[in-house]
Amino acid sequence: MKAMILPQPRTVLVPAVLPDPEPGPGQILIGVHTCAVCRTDLHVIDGELPHPKLPLVPGHEIIGTVLDTGPGVERFRTGDRVGVPWLGWSCGECVYCRSGRENLCDRARYTGYQIDGGYAEMTVADARYAFAIDPSYTDAEAAPLMCAGLIGYRALRMADGDAVTKAERLGLYGFGAAAHIIIQVARHQGRRVFAFTRTGDDAAQALARELGAVWAGGSEEEPPEPLDAAILFAPVGALVPIALRAVVKGGVVVCAGIHMSDIPSFPYEILWGERMVRSVANLTRRDGEEFLALAARVPVRTRTTSFPLTQANEAVDALRRGIISGAAVLTV
Numbered sequence: 001m002k003a004m005i006l007p008q009p010r011t012v013l014v015p016a017v018l019p020d021p022e023p024g025p026g027q028i029l030i031g032v033h034t035c036a037v038c039r040t041d042l043h044v045i046d047g048e049l050p051h052p053k054l055p056l057v058p059g060h061e062i063i064g065t066v067l068d069t070g071p072g073v074e075r076f077r078t079g080d081r082v083g084v085p086w087l088g089w090s091c092g093e094c095v096y097c098r099s100g101r102e103n104l105c106d107r108a109r110y111t112g113y114q115i116d117g118g119y120a121e122m123t124v125a126d127a128r129y130a131f132a133i134d135p136s137y138t139d140a141e142a143a144p145l146m147c148a149g150l151i152g153y154r155a156l157r158m159a160d161g162d163a164v165t166k167a168e169r170l171g172l173y174g175f176g177a178a179a180h181i182i183i184q185v186a187r188h189q190g191r192r193v194f195a196f197t198r199t200g201d202d203a204a205q206a207l208a209r210e211l212g213a214v215w216a217g218g219s220e221e222e223p224p225e226p227l228d229a230a231i232l233f234a235p236v237g238a239l240v241p242i243a244l245r246a247v248v249k250g251g252v253v254v255c256a257g258i259h260m261s262d263i264p265s266f267p268y269e270i271l272w273g274e275r276m277v278r279s280v281a282n283l284t285r286r287d288g289e290e291f292l293a294l295a296a297r298v299p300v301r302t303r304t305t306s307f308p309l310t311q312a313n314e315a316v317d318a319l320r321r322g323i324i325s326g327a328a329v330l331t332v
């Protein structure tokens with residue numbers, strides 16, 4: 001099969017022909033249709049995440065068709081359309097796994113990081129961690145739901161913190177793939193969304209307004225009214241104190257990325273008043289089932305820019321430069 005592989009961190013992806021993968025016990029063989037490009041892929045390629053499999057087939061927002069099933073698979077059959085997310089395996093035995101927090105499992109393995117992913121014609125996945133995909137979505141539309149949507153949804157849940165009322169005025173810092181999905185869910189839930197982008201990113205601000213943001217501006221700007229919570233999708237630590245200054249007492253600042261530049265020191269008074277800063281790590285299968293059912297109901301529509309698999313480097317580069325509106329998707 002053809003694939004785009006990462007030979008070493010801090011290099012570019014190179015085309016390769018690999019042996020066709022075979023499904024082991026509990027696994028499904030998937031013919032990949034689309035794979036969205038996530039910011040985490042950039043962190044892997046740039047060597048900012050420490051333990052990738054090498055050489056690696058990146059990609060963890062995979063949509064495809066089951067071509068074959070290994071022994072013991074009952075969840076899916078040949079011909080089913082499935083989605084494969086970042087969480088590829090967890091131990092099922094540790095204190096985290098046993099308490100519904102498999103996203104924190106120390107032995108967890110991740111698609112497109114420790115397991116070869118979807119920048120390829122085929123991939124294998126543990127059937128227990130794959131999802132059925134609602135027929136209302138095309139392959140390209142569905143791909144960004146697998147991480148941008150799913151982890152965005154987990155971040156949105158965390159935005160309510162321990163407040164007795166839900167965070168009605170929600171700030172989204174960084175308006176890319178995740179934010180353009182989560183704004184639709186947030187509005188469906190009756191929240192008002194304030195979108196913060198890189199200063200001067202008129203396209204992202206226009207998209208935010210089109211999707212129902214009540215306000216859109218640069219991330220250094222003060223919102224027109226205080227926020228009940230903020231989600232940081234941009235991997236920029238300097239935004240943490242900025243967002244803390246924008247939220248009310250008891251408000252939560254959720255850092256949704258897997259990697260972030262250092263957070264500058266800040267005066268305690270902007271955290272005081274039971275404001276919270278927290279991260280969101282990975283996903284659980286429950287997040288996936290909940291979010292995918294909700295997304296089809298809302299219904300969440302995604303904007304995508306497609307690239308052929310062979311142009312994976314161009315897609316990665318476009319995401320890095322922030323010139324993608326919505327999500328970048330590789331088509332296979």
Ligand SMILES: [Zn+2]
Nearest residue numbers: 091094097105
């Ligand atoms: Zn575990």
Ligand SMILES: [Zn+2]
Nearest residue numbers: 038040147148
């Ligand atoms: Zn991702």
